[in-house]
Amino acid sequence: MREILRVRPPETFSTARLDARPPRIADAERVFATYAQDPDVTRHLSWRSHADIGVTRDFLGLCETAWTRNEGHLPWLLFERQTGALVGSIGVAIGGSQACFGYLLARAHWNRGYAAEALKALADWSLAQPEIYRAWAFCDAENPASARVMEKAGMTREGVLRRWHVAPNLGAEPRDCIVCAKVK
């Protein structure tokens, strides 16, 4: 049987102010302390704040497996080049002709343009691949900063996906989400 060839994102990339690389289990302490246990960061995300560092280790193990297998959500950690500080994470899931992105930043690094800078770099990379026609992301309808990040990254607001996504930190019911995309 012929192997299905999947687009493989670059393992590392850089922007004007950031360097990105895949997470490793050895990053657990930093990831836990910097953002994974912070309820302000995880409020609208699809996972609960990590209760202890063991949860972070298990999660990073799954991230390593995703990169090894080149499937599912492929994440990077984002580091501020000037200081080496861990500032957050961004990831992509590539399915067919689409690349879907998710991102978060540690609270200390909000509102400096980092999320938009990283998202724009990856959205541009994805649309430069011949197989990918749609770079998109969604956010909770009550997360205006994230909606703004998508627009700053060059995506256009397409509408609201009603009852699209469960944010477990906010309850069990699916919530309305804003969807934005850039296409070619």
Ligand SMILES: CC(C)(COP(=O)(O)OP(=O)(O)OC[C@H]1O[C@@H](n2cnc3c(N)ncnc32)[C@H](O)[C@@H]1OP(=O)(O)O)[C@@H](O)C(=O)NCCC(=O)NCCS
């Ligand atoms: C959403 C998030 C990634 C934004 O990261 P960031 O690096 O601060 O984003 P940027 O600095 O690139 O852009 C933020 C924009 O939102 C705006 N903004 C911030 N808070 C806002 C608010 N409450 N209402 C409206 N706009 C807001 C900022 O002014 C900025 O826009 P501007 O540059 O036009 O002024 C960050 O807040 C975060 O990690 N939140 C928790 C995790 C999360 O929600 N991730 C997204 C899941 S879809």
